Amino acid sequence: MAEDLSIAQGSKEDQYLSLVPQIKGLISGETNQVANMANIAAALKEQFNFFWVGFYLVEGEQLVLGPFQGPVACTRIAYNRGVCGTAWAKQETLVVPNVEEFPGHIACSSLSKSEIVVPILKDGQCIGVLDVDSAELNTFDDVDVKYLLQIIKYFVENII
Numbered sequence: 001m002a003e004d005l006s007i008a009q010g011s012k013e014d015q016y017l018s019l020v021p022q023i024k025g026l027i028s029g030e031t032n033q034v035a036n037m038a039n040i041a042a043a044l045k046e047q048f049n050f051f052w053v054g055f056y057l058v059e060g061e062q063l064v065l066g067p068f069q070g071p072v073a074c075t076r077i078a079y080n081r082g083v084c085g086t087a088w089a090k091q092e093t094l095v096v097p098n099v100e101e102f103p104g105h106i107a108c109s110s111l112s113k114s115e116i117v118v119p120i121l122k123d124g125q126c127i128g129v130l131d132v133d134s135a136e137l138n139t140f141d142d143v144d145v146k147y148l149l150q151i152i153k154y155f156v157e158n159i160i
Contacts, residue, residue, distance in 0.1 A: 082106035
């Protein structure tokens with residue numbers, strides 16, 4: 001697929017229904033994980049204009065910053081710290097309507113107001129997380145969970 005994105009209008013679900021096949025097209029056939037994570041982050045940021053979209057990858061007992069779109073970010077996050085470290089420890093998707101109310105939230109940017117973190121699981125182990133931040137409260141819901149999980153599942157099954 002050409003490296004061009006068709007930006008969809010309509011409901012959030014309509015936008016994901018247009019975006020998911022485009023992401024699959026962008027990353028299928030490309031074996032480089034960094035390139036694919038970069039394109040996933042760029043596509044999500046471009047479609048939804050999220051504040052920050054990126055990946056953190058497990059390295060020992062820390063998550064280390066990977067490909068992302070948005071302002072500079074925390075480089076390392078400890079296991080079970082902040083939203084990303086907690087999603088890693090629990091190996092479950094976390095939706096945080098207001099990051100100020102999340103115990104131990106790590107404020108990489110004071111402009112981030114809500115967040116969703118999807119762990120990347122391979123063979124029962126968390127190897128990283130997809131982190132998406134919004135400058136608005138209550139941005140993320142079950143629709144985001146459903147489609148971000150689909151994207152990560154495709155990434156894991158076809159690329160990693």
